[in-house]
Amino acid sequence: MTVRLFIPKDACAIACGADEVVAAIEAAARKTGTAIEIVRTGSRGMLWLEPLVEVETADGRIGYGPVTEDDVYGLVAAGLFQGGAHELRIGKPEEHPFMAKQTRLTFARCGIIDPASYTDYCRLGGYKGLERALQLGPAEIIEEVKKSGLRGRGGAGFPTAIKWKTVADAKDDRKYIVCNADEGDSGTFADRMIMEGDPFQLIEGMTIAGLAVGATKGFVYTRSEYPHAIAAMAKAIEVARQHGMLGVNIAGSQHSFDMEVRMGAGAYVCGEETALLDSLEGGRGTVRAKPPLPAHKGLFQKPTVINNVLSLVAVPHILADGAQKYADFGMGRSRGTMPVQIAGNVRYGGLFETAFGIPLGELINDIGGGTASGRPVKAAQVGGPLGAYVPTWDFDLPFDYEEFAKRDALIGHGGIVVFDDTADLAKMARFAMEFCSVESCGKCTPCRIGSTRGVELMDRIMRGERREANLAVLTDLCHTMKLGSLCALGGFTPYPVMSALKHFPEDFGAAPRTLEAAE
Amino acid sequence: MPHYEPWSEARAREVINEFAHLEGPLMPMLHGIQETFGHVPEEVVPMLAETLNQSRAEIHGVITFYHDFRHEPAGRHVLKLCRAEACQAAGGDALAAHAEDRLGCKLGETTADGRVTVEPIYCLGLCATAPSAMLDGRIVARLTERRLEALITEAQS
Numbered sequence: 001m002t003v004r005l006f007i008p009k010d011a012c013a014i015a016c017g018a019d020e021v022v023a024a025i026e027a028a029a030r031k032t033g034t035a036i037e038i039v040r041t042g043s044r045g046m047l048w049l050e051p052l053v054e055v056e057t058a059d060g061r062i063g064y065g066p067v068t069e070d071d072v073y074g075l076v077a078a079g080l081f082q083g084g085a086h087e088l089r090i091g092k093p094e095e096h097p098f099m100a101k102q103t104r105l106t107f108a109r110c111g112i113i114d115p116a117s118y119t120d121y122c123r124l125g126g127y128k129g130l131e132r133a134l135q136l137g138p139a140e141i142i143e144e145v146k147k148s149g150l151r152g153r154g155g156a157g158f159p160t161a162i163k164w165k166t167v168a169d170a171k172d173d174r175k176y177i178v179c180n181a182d183e184g185d186s187g188t189f190a191d192r193m194i195m196e197g198d199p200f201q202l203i204e205g206m207t208i209a210g211l212a213v214g215a216t217k218g219f220v221y222t223r224s225e226y227p228h229a230i231a232a233m234a235k236a237i238e239v240a241r242q243h244g245m246l247g248v249n250i251a252g253s254q255h256s257f258d259m260e261v262r263m264g265a266g267a268y269v270c271g272e273e274t275a276l277l278d279s280l281e282g283g284r285g286t287v288r289a290k291p292p293l294p295a296h297k298g299l300f301q302k303p304t305v306i307n308n309v310l311s312l313v314a315v316p317h318i319l320a321d322g323a324q325k326y327a328d329f330g331m332g333r334s335r336g337t338m339p340v341q342i343a344g345n346v347r348y349g350g351l352f353e354t355a356f357g358i359p360l361g362e363l364i365n366d367i368g369g370g371t372a373s374g375r376p377v378k379a380a381q382v383g384g385p386l387g388a389y390v391p392t393w394d395f396d397l398p399f400d401y402e403e404f405a406k407r408d409a410l411i412g413h414g415g416i417v418v419f420d421d422t423a424d425l426a427k428m429a430r431f432a433m434e435f436c437s438v439e440s441c442g443k444c445t446p447c448r449i450g451s452t453r454g455v456e457l458m459d460r461i462m463r464g465e466r467r468e469a470n471l472a473v474l475t476d477l478c479h480t481m482k483l484g485s486l487c488a489l490g491g492f493t494p495y496p497v498m499s500a501l502k503h504f505p506e507d508f509g510a511a512p513r514t515l516e517a518a519e
Numbered sequence: 520m521p522h523y524e525p526w527s528e529a530r531a532r533e534v535i536n537e538f539a540h541l542e543g544p545l546m547p548m549l550h551g552i553q554e555t556f557g558h559v560p561e562e563v564v565p566m567l568a569e570t571l572n573q574s575r576a577e578i579h580g581v582i583t584f585y586h587d588f589r590h591e592p593a594g595r596h597v598l599k600l601c602r603a604e605a606c607q608a609a610g611g612d613a614l615a616a617h618a619e620d621r622l623g624c625k626l627g628e629t630t631a632d633g634r635v636t637v638e639p640i641y642c643l644g645l646c647a648t649a650p651s652a653m654l655d656g657r658i659v660a661r662l663t664e665r666r667l668e669a670l671i672t673e674a675q676s
Contacts, residue, residue, distance in 0.1 A: 012645050015660035047647035186603030189644040217542075224550075224587050225643050227656065260541075263550060265585035268641060282545030282571070284584040300542070342647065344608035349647025372609065381604055417605045417646065428604070435641070441584075 042197015149335030185384025361395030383412025447490025
């Protein structure tokens with residue numbers, strides 16, 4: 001009988017040696033005369049266990065990880081092909097505490113199916129959302145998304161249904177669906193993982209968006225740093241066309257929808273939606289002043305829905321299972337689930353999809369297991385390079401858009417980067433300013449010039465030159481950038497800078513915070 | 520090691536025409552040119568300007584905006600080290616310093632013998648298994664000094 005094995009071809013698994021493990025297992029199978037079939041899946045998201053090798057047994061899939069090519073000989077000798085005992089054996093992956101504690105909606109299939117298999121996708125509930133959307137019609141699709149409470153997962157948290165309604169109401173000869181997959185924030189990889197592990201879900205979400213607003217063309221704009229995601233998306237689009245799920249008369253209906261993947265060229269600012277549109281049109285990635293909103297004049301000046309990957313992949317679930325089921329997860333105005341990405345100096349790094357409301361400290365200390373270095377946690381940067389540094393005494397913060405905002409922090413795209421006590425937060429503040437100065441599109445003055453002045457100020461402060469006076473200027477500069485910048489790049493760079501200064505003044509050479517001040 | 524073609528106007532024309540039917544074709548054209556020649560030669564600027572009915576200045580402006588587009592060929596191997604926050608939190612600073620020291624050039628430069636270009640990259644999306652690097656398109660995570668050393672030796676060979 002042929003033994004079936006599942007090994008991710010997720011970029012993270014490959015970077016940790018999955019291809020070498022596949023070759024070693026194939027060689028071992030030949031040697032032992034075992035007939036095997038290796039299915040390349042996405043990743044489950046337990047990234048510290050990558051490469052995670054799973055074998056199908058009568059009792060379900062059994063996982064082993066992290067496997068290196070040097071482990072393969074011993075694993076096969078220990079009975080890998082039968083699910084035998086070995087120190088790397090983790091049992092059933094779905095029963096692992098990291099997985100069992102999650103609420104997996106958008107990542108339910110990720111790591112389980114072959115991402116290029118249309119049959120696998122449909123077998124596990126795929127295209128049920130589109131089926132219902134075709135029955136409902138545009139107005140009711142939007143109503144359903146509205147009732148679910150879905151808010152943009154890119155960072156701004158804007159209600160998705162309002163965007164869709166605006167585009168649906170706009171009259172024009174062409175409209176577009178643009179997926180913002182320009183996931184440039186350090187510490188985030190959810191978009192990459194879903195594109196590599198379950199790309200049909202994004203195709204389905206964009207198709208439903210197209211139906212809702214009357215658009216027939218979609219673009220996925222992603223990063224040149226993501227070659228594996230681009231290949232997986234392009235392959236899935238081709239397969240979807242072969243099955244009549246993209247192109248004319250999708251799923252046998254009267255509707256048409258087709259899409260393309262486009263690649264950026266290493267500009268962080270292109271993750272800002274209007275800069276992204278300019279780049280897609282073939283221009284410099286320059287931020288546009290709003291209004292007009294992209295919903296009125298977006299791509300090629302046509303009404304455009306522009307949503308993050310994670311917003312669009314939530315849509316098939318909302319349609320398939322009903323808005324209420326989705327809205328039942330979460331807290332306050334943050335409904336549904338958020339795929340949280342735990343990264344940096346952390347022991348159990350990975351993707352953890354959970355309902356909103358979970359405290360930050362639980363994500364970092366309990367689920368993430370604290371630092372990889374074994375040293376105490378100093379702070380975590382949440383929400384990418386433009387997110388605040390949250391100190392340990394704020395780790396009671398629940399993961400929720402409004403709660404974070406109350407403490408001058410932001411969720412952003414759900415990335416958490418953990419730092420241990422060796423981190424120098426003044427250096428990180430300088431890096432934030434430097435990154436902004438390199439990546440600024442140059443359109444507005446506070447961002448373009450402010451960030452350069454910010455780097456100079458940080459250099460003076462770190463050298464101890466007129467520290468008090470320069471810290472006052474830095475604070476003033478951050479205020480100007482925050483209020484005067486055209487987009488979040490210049491507008492949010494003050495978050496990491498000011499949070500570092502507020503919570504860790506001793507790193508800037510100032511007096512440490514007293515306990516009272518920390519309250 | 521990637522293999523690039525020598526400059527040829529006819530070949531450049533072919534690449535440009537390949538993408539001419541797309542909506543917003545400039546970025547795909549520029550990527551195509553760079554994949555073919557290893558950089559974006561100055562000679563394509565007027566060709567693109569004419570094809571797209573834009574000024575040379577506009578095309579030049581687009582090329583120079585993006586970090587990815589090279590104005591001259593890179594070294595034989597390109598080693599990219601992730602310098603974003605998650606990799607910094609996991610010891611990326613020391614690795615970058617080690618690479619600069621071993622190669623005798625700074626990030627963003629090419630070794631004197633033209634063998635290796637070493638560049639910073641801002642996030643490969645491998646942040647849970649940081650630090651990460653990319654050698655000629657091959658991604659490597661959980662980078663240690665020993666693994667980096669192996670990559671440098673490979674790049675120098």
